[in-house]
Every structure is written in structure tokens, then in C-alpha cells.
Amino acid sequence: MTAAPRILERERSLRERYPRSRALHERARAVIPGGFHLSGRPLVDVDTTPMYFESGRGCRLVDVDGHEYCDFLMAFGAYLLGYAREEVDTAAFSQARRGTLLSLNHPLHVELVETLLPRFPGAEMAAFFKTGSEATTAALRIARAHTGRRVVARAGYHGWHDWCLPLERFVPAGLERQVLEFRASDPDSLRALFEQQPREIAAVILAPEMVLPSDPSVILELERITHAHGALLVMDEVKTGLRIRPGSVCERIGLVPDLITVSKALANGWALSLTAGSRRVMNAAAGMHYSATFHGDTASMAACLAAQQICAREDVCGHVERLGQRLIDGLNELASEQGVRAEAYAEPLPAMPFFRFSEPDPARNALLTKLFYREVLARGVLLHPRHLWFVSAAHTREDIERTLETCRAALRDALALLDG
Ligand SMILES: Cc1ncc(COP(=O)(O)O)c(C=O)c1O
16 A cells, blocks of 8 residues: 555544544534634644643643544643643632732732742842743833833734734734844844834844854843843743743843743633733833723632742742653664654754754655644553644653553554655
8 A cells, every 4th residue: 555545544434533523523613713713723633633622631631522632732732730730720710809909909919020020130020921922022011111212123923913923914003113132043034123223222122042053152141132232121021931940041041131021821721811010111011001991800810829838849840841851862773763854853842852864855855744643642642743842740750651651552553644
């Protein structure tokens, strides 16, 4: 049998694994534009990989067809401690029973900020939001107010708001003159922006995972260039904050940013984000309009405080880094064992690993990627083919070893489908 019929036969059997998932997707196509919200995009495709999940506990997810997965997406990093972590959720539920929003202010608003400030270098004041997009948008607004300048420079994804999207016809005209792009790993590209527009750039916003391979000296160079031109550096640690040992990339590399944004790992699955910085810069935010109806939600703050207590007594960042490194090493071993061009690497640090095929023929590479990830999913491990992964405190060394065995078998079977 040649590759095509073998692959089609396997696709037919995989389709039968996910009947409820496929039925839900059919219904969704009628009522949700595109059939799914964008973070719910198919891992491979809607027919042969799971689309809908019913429950999660620890690092395990169960899909609507009853299959269990060891998950390495952890809701795109929103869970650092694992799904349904009892202590965190109990704190949130008991707060919710007393009202989630109490019209004006609540003592938790102060307690939360006081608890979090010492975790981030240079942070003396903070404002809280619900999402990473809000935190980054607010950071730039504060930077504009502080510097009196209007233009900003960015190098990657900072959320879904107009200013951080590629220029398309639905983005307001003129944004391209307000939001300039540079290449994160290339300090000269930032230098060039400052040379074109001296004294107009209010802030440079940088997500550290955009500097690849990870290199602290590049980040420190970007900081030097930014400050030399009187602009502020906003470190967007929405993904990395509280996940990277000892608590942020900034702290790890000895950088004191003007502003820092944090979200995903803050409240273990509860919506919360933060923009923090020095008093000098953050004072520009006093009285500024960036508030929204649900910002004062106390349940997520109670969850965050409980999550912080866990992180204070357990070496969560060390644990996820060690397991991530073992996963990376194991994946590289099995790729070379099976003679496949592929690389596992830290994006940017081992707690956030990824695995990429690099076979010289692009068509073969794309097909091998698809077959491998589909087989991994069918064997009960949730690895995303296009997005970096997240190791959590709920994963164990045993989970990693089992995952490596699953990947070994999935790669062997994917190669057998391709090559016979
Ligand atoms: C670095 C970074 N900044 C900002 C955001 C936006 O966060 P959110 O999706 O919570 O709006 C993300 C989301 O993935 C991110 O990775």
C-alpha cells in the first residue's frame, strides 16, 4: 500500500473516535462565526482530533467522547498549578458566595497588589485587569501619558486589540504610523526605528519569548537602546510572569523594566491580569480611564492569593523547569534515535518547551507534523502542533516519561504511515 491509502484508512478510524466532538462542531458552525473561538482552533483538524473537552483535574483533561489526555497546553498557560486545584478554587468559591463585585472597592484589591508587587523587579504600584490584552494596552497608555509621546514599538503578539494586530482592513487606518514593528532578536531593527523617529517613541514593548534563541544580552541591549532614547521599556511577561524561575524573566536576567504586564499564571485559571511599574511611571495612571465593570472581581483575586500561597511554599518554577528540560532532552533523543530531523527546545525557557520537525522536503515535513501530532493525541497526550507548551506543577516525572514513550510510539507510527 502507498502512503495515501494508508493515511486515509487511518483517518477513517480516527474520525470514529470523536463523534460527540464532531457533532458539537457541526452545531457550532451555525451559531459561532467560523465554528469556534480562535483559541479553540483545531489542533490538527476538526474530524480527526478532539475539539471539545468536558473536565480537567491536575494535568488531565477529558474530552466529550470520554478520552483522557495528559495536557501540555494547560489552557494556553492559564493553569500553572493544574486544573481544579482545590485550594485555589475553594478560595474563589467562598469569596464568590459573598459577592464577586461589590460595587466600589474591596479590601482584596489592596491585598492583591501588596502581595504581588514584591514579586516583580522595580514594581511599586500596579493596576489590575482581566486579560493580558488589557494589561498591555493599559501599559502603553500609561507610557504615553508619562512620556508625552504617542508612538510605540512592538515585536510580537501582545493581545487581540487593534494596536497589536497585523495591519488588515478591519484595523483603523493610521495605526501603522503609531505602532512600529521591530524584530525582537535584532537590536539594530529597534535602533533604526529610533533613528527614523527620534523623541517620538513613548515605549518599546517586548515579550521575552520573542527573543529566540533566548539570549539575555539581546534583551539587555534592547533595554539600553530604549532608555538611550528616553522611551520606556514594557516587559510583556503575560506568558512568563510567575512561571519562569525565580518569578519572571526580568528577575532572572537582572532587568528592572519601567512597566511589566503579567496574566496567565497569576490566578490558576481565574481571569486576572496586572500592569505594574515604578511609582514614578505608574503615577501617570492616576485618574486615567482604563477601568471596566468586571475589573474589581474578587473571586479571581481570592484565587490569585491562594495560588501565591502555594507558590510560596512549593518550588513550582523549579519543578516546571526541570520537567520541561527532561521533556526536551527526551524528545531530542527519540528524534535522533528514529533518524528524523526535528528539534525540541525551550521557548524561551524549559518550562515552555516546543518540538518542531525540520525535514528538508517541506511537503513531507508538513505531513509528518500532522501525522505525528494526530497519533500523539489519539494516544492520550495533548501537545499543540503550532503553539509552545506549558509544563505545570501538576505534571510529575512519571507523566513526562509516559509522554516520551507515547511520542516514541506516535513517531514510529507516523513514519510507518508515511514510508510503509
Ligand atoms: C506575551 C503575551 N501578551 C499578551 C497576550 C494577550 O493575553 P490575553 O489572551 O489574555 O488577552 C498574550 C496571550 O497569549 C501573550 O502571550
